[in-house]
Amino acid sequence: MHHKTKVFLFKVFLLGLLTLGTLEILYQFNPYAERNLEISYTASIIEKYDRLQSLPSPKIVLIAGSNFAYGINSEMIEKSFEKPTVNMAMHYDYGTDFMLRQIQDELHKGDTVIMGFEYIIETQGNIGEKIQMAKVFPKANEWFTYTDIAQYLSEQARVRISNFKITLDRLVGNDDSHPTVEDTTSIFFRKAINQYGDLISHLNNPPLKHIPPAVINDKISMHLAIADMNAFYEKMQKKGVKVYYSYPSYAQSSYEQEKEIINKLDKELREEAKFPILGKLQDFVFADSLCQDMVYHLNVKGRDIRTQKLIDLLKNAH
Structure with missing residues (x-):
C-alpha cells in the first residue's frame, strides 16, 4: 500500500475515533443532564415506578399508551374502589412486551391490572425509546432485550447521534x-x-378545534400483542392478580373512517383474548369535542366521562 494512502487511512481512522469518542463523552457526561431530567417526559417513569413499588396491595394498576395517560382520572378510580391506584401509562411505542414486564414483578395477590393498549400497539415497539428510558432510569434495562449484536450496535449509535444533535442545538440555541x-x-x-x-398538563390547554384523522394501515394486526397479554394474564392468574382489558378511547370521526379496520381488530381481540374484556368497542368511541389533540387523547371533560364508564364496567365485572 502506498505511504500516502496509509497516512490518509490512518487520518480517517483517527478522525472516526475522535468522533466516536466525542459522541460517547457527550452521551455519558451530558452538560444538560439535569435539564434533560426536568423537561423529559420519559423521566416521569421515576415517579410512576416509585408509586407502583410503594403502594400496598390490593392496588389497581393501569397500563397502556398515551390514551390512558391522557384519558384516565385515577383519583376517581381510587375513591370508587377504595384501593390505591397508579397510572403507569406513557406511550404506545414502548410495546406490550416492555410495558407488561415493567409492572409484573410489582404485582401481588389481590391486585387488579387494567390494560388499555391502543389498536396500533406492537409487541416489540421502538427500541430507541426504551434505551432513552434506561438512560434516565437504569432499571428499564431489565424490561427489554436486543434481537442480536447488530441491533444493539446500530441502536446505541443512533441514540448517541440523536443526543449529539440535541446537545448541539442547545449549545447554539437558547x-x-x-x-x-x-x-x-x-x-x-x-x-x-x-x-x-x-x-x-393538558387539562387546561385549549383542545384542537379539529382532531386530525388517524391513519391506520389495513394490514395492521394485534395478534402478537394479544399473545403478550394472554401470557401476562396466565402468569398473573397464578399470582392471584386480576387482569382486564379496556378498549382505548377513540375519536368518533376517525372511527367512522376506519370502522372496517378497527372492527377487524376487535374481532381478532375477542377471538384470541383469554383475558376478560370490559364492555364493547363502541363504549369508548367519543365525540371529537371530547378529544384533546389526536384520536386517542381525551380532554378534561372526556377524561372524566371515560373514567366513569370504566369504573361502572369494572364494578359489573367483579
Whole structure:
C-alpha cells in the first residue's frame, strides 16, 4: 500500500475515533443532564415506578399508551374502589412486551391490572425509546432485550447521534423554557403528571378545534400483542392478580373512517383474548369535542366521562 494512502487511512481512522469518542463523552457526561431530567417526559417513569413499588396491595394498576395517560382520572378510580391506584401509562411505542414486564414483578395477590393498549400497539415497539428510558432510569434495562449484536450496535449509535444533535442545538440555541402544568401550552415533561401518574398538563390547554384523522394501515394486526397479554394474564392468574382489558378511547370521526379496520381488530381481540374484556368497542368511541389533540387523547371533560364508564364496567365485572 502506498505511504500516502496509509497516512490518509490512518487520518480517517483517527478522525472516526475522535468522533466516536466525542459522541460517547457527550452521551455519558451530558452538560444538560439535569435539564434533560426536568423537561423529559420519559423521566416521569421515576415517579410512576416509585408509586407502583410503594403502594400496598390490593392496588389497581393501569397500563397502556398515551390514551390512558391522557384519558384516565385515577383519583376517581381510587375513591370508587377504595384501593390505591397508579397510572403507569406513557406511550404506545414502548410495546406490550416492555410495558407488561415493567409492572409484573410489582404485582401481588389481590391486585387488579387494567390494560388499555391502543389498536396500533406492537409487541416489540421502538427500541430507541426504551434505551432513552434506561438512560434516565437504569432499571428499564431489565424490561427489554436486543434481537442480536447488530441491533444493539446500530441502536446505541443512533441514540448517541440523536443526543449529539440535541446537545448541539442547545449549545447554539437558547432553550430556557420551564414547562409547568399551570401553563396552557406544554404537555410532555417530567412533572406533567400528578401523584397518581396521570398526565394532567393538558387539562387546561385549549383542545384542537379539529382532531386530525388517524391513519391506520389495513394490514395492521394485534395478534402478537394479544399473545403478550394472554401470557401476562396466565402468569398473573397464578399470582392471584386480576387482569382486564379496556378498549382505548377513540375519536368518533376517525372511527367512522376506519370502522372496517378497527372492527377487524376487535374481532381478532375477542377471538384470541383469554383475558376478560370490559364492555364493547363502541363504549369508548367519543365525540371529537371530547378529544384533546389526536384520536386517542381525551380532554378534561372526556377524561372524566371515560373514567366513569370504566369504573361502572369494572364494578359489573367483579
